[in-house]
Amino acid sequence: MxxxxxxxxxxxxxxxxxxxxxxxxxxxxxxxxxxxxxxxxxxxxxTDWGSFASNLSAPVVWPAIRLSLVTTLVTVALCFVLGTPLAWLLSRADGRAATWLRAVLTVPVVLPPVVGGVALLMAYGRRGVVGAPLFEAFGLRLPFTPTAVVLAQVFVSLPFFVLAVEGAMRAVDARYDAVAATLGATPLRIFVRVALPLAAPGIASGAALAWARALGEFGATITFAGNFAGSTQTAPLAVYVALQNDPQAALALSIAMLAVSLLVLGMLRGRWIR
Amino acid sequence: MTPAALRPLLLAAAAALTLGACSAATTADTTQAGDDPTAGGSGTVTVLAAASLTAPLTALAEQYERDHPGVTVRLSFGSSTTLAQQISEGAPADLYASAGEAPLSLLPPDAAGDGGRATIARNTVEIATPPDNPGAVADLRDLGDPDLDVVLCAATVPCGKAADDVLRTAGVTAHVVSREVDVKATLTKVVLGEADAALVYHSDVVAAGGDVRGVEIPAADNVFLTYPLLWFSDDPDVVGFADLVAGPTGTAALEAAGFLAP
Incomplete structure (x- = not known):
């Protein structure tokens, strides 16, 4: 300097x-x-490696890992199903609406996750904008359920996915779209047969990003979904709670998450991301 | 791998590892509370206290600062267990006030070596419901209703242990949907109307004012919790603030906040 x-x-x-x-x-x-x-x-x-195995079998560990794996995989699947078409449309749109939409979609990236959790409660809580009618009409309660865990994870990770995939789709030359269109392909067919294959590496890295963000999600989850072993206590929540009375179990769970993260990223790197 | 492809991967790795890094405990800092030369003496008193003490201790700290110009009382509130954990990992603290005696076992054995200890208050457990009591909760037995959503503190923190004790004594299996990390988070779920009932301290119901309705639990089913205050040095301001909290002024402030006299 x-x-x-x-x-x-x-x-x-x-x-x-x-x-x-x-x-x-x-x-x-x-x-x-x-x-x-x-x-x-x-x-x-x-980490006390001597008792690592027994710490890993503490009752708090396995339900949390299982819940984390199931909810994050559902989250990534939802990101793919909802986020890929969104990213494709955004990558081919230049109007003011697209600019605003992009800005709005970026908000959860910069928003403190706890604030995201409060926002989710205000929308889907029992007295929320969407939650109250759902509760009154069907008795449906979203907070304190695994669905709420997934909603929180999608809220924080979908923007990462969309931004990454939109970048990859922008890099797909628009002339391919034009050529496909002159050959009679519908927009849906262009999306499936041209954009998806060409943007595949970007989609894979977007999925990895979204998955990692979902796996680490803490603030929005504990605020919106609560913390109950087996139904809403994901691995990060379990680490936080276990740290209060069983630090070695918390460390073992942390190491397990570290290993799972590295494993998945390693697989992605070898398989799809070059 | 091209740099463009590498960047999101690195970001993903960083995001995934954040959690691991967060939970790693301090490794090098073995300074015990009270030995910290920057805490106390220099006119700063650092207090770590149970979340349930937030309102009265904040008022007492302001009073002490008014009466002793130049002295700053720094307050940090959280779950007693988490705070005890932080102290044992070297977090600077001059005083520590815990909800119940159990978290004290997490402190290093010699923690209060240069200081002292006093009992500042007692508390008892109460049912909190939203002001309109949508679940029509009238006593502990109602918490077993599967149509009601009940929220408790985590079993690892004092309010969660107290709630478990109360439910066990009463022989009630509550329909619990969440175990929150501390008593304020537990109460918040009721204030927001997401839960029909929570077991919190009587003082929390008092502090929440009109945001919740309290349903008292008979003494026979209830548990009483004592609040110990520990101080870790003989610095005049540390001892001075401890005397204020443990003395008649402190007791009055704590009673006004819904605590019972020690």
Whole structure:
């Protein structure tokens, strides 16, 4: 930051002090790596590996992992079914409405998840805008159910999916659409046969992003869906609660989540993302 | 892999790992509460206290700051168990007020070495319902109705243990839909009308004013919880604030907030 401008601006000066200018970049870069890696190391070092297996079989662990896996997979499927057509339409739209829609869809990305949970309660809660009529007409209650967990996860992760996939679909040359259309393809057929295959890598990375965001979801879930083992207590919630009375079970569950995350990302990397 | 394809992957990895990083405990900082040179002495008193004490301790802290210009009382409220966990992991604290005695077992054995201890209040459990009591809850037995949604604190925090004790004593299996992380979160579900009833402390019902209706539990079925206050140093302001909270002024403020005298 304090390096004189000529060091950067003129190639001659940079050649005279290559070591120093690299160190200027290496220090913040190294600190950045340390900030990410140290907590992960802490997790690994503070885990009692001798009793890891028995901690992993604590009653709180398996229902939470199962619920997390089921709800996040449903969430990713919903993101794909709802988000891909949305991303396709957005990628081919340039009007003011599209700009506004894009902005609105970005809100959950920057919104604190707890606020998202409050918003979900106001909409789908028993006294919510949509929830109250549902409750009065059908006795249907969304909060405190696995459906609420999925709703919270979709709310926070769908924007990640749509933004990633829209970027990939924008990169699909519009002339392919035109060629397909002149050959008589309907818009639906163009979407299925042209856009989907060409944007597949982007869809895969969007799905990975959405899945990771859903798996880590805490604030909106605990605010909107509550916390009950087996029905709404996902792995992050279980880690938080277990930390209060059984830190080693919380650590074991954290390590299990870390392993599942790395496994899925590794599979995605080898399979679809190149 | 192209950089463009790599970026979302890295973002995904980062997002997935956030949780792991969040739950990793402090590893290097072994400073015990009370040894922290920046807490106390310099005119700052750091208080970690049970969520149920929020209103009275905030008022007492403001009073202490008024009476002792230059002194700042920093307050942090949360589940007693989480706070005890944080203290044992090295979080700076001059005083700690817990709901019930159980969380004290999480503190390091020598935590109160240079300080002291007093009992500042007692509390009891009460049923909270929305003001219009949509589930027509009249006593503990009603909580077993499968048509009612009952919310309790997590079994790991004092209000959850107290609620479990009350229900066990009464022989009631409540239709519980959620176990919230602390007593304020539990009460909020009732205030918002999402739950028909919650078991919280009497003081929380008083603090919520007209937002909830309290249904008292007979003493025979109820449990009483004591609130210990621990201080971790002999700094004059730390001891001074402890004396204020444990003294007649503190007791009056706590009673006004719905607590019982110790």
């Amino acid at each position: 304090t390096a004189p401008a000529p060091t950067v601006a003129t190639p001659g000066a940079a050649r005279r002090h290559p070591g120093r200018s690299r160190a200027v970049l290496l220090v913040p870069a190294g600190l950045g790596v340390a900030l990410v890696v140290l907590p992960l190391l802490g997790l690994l070092l503070r």
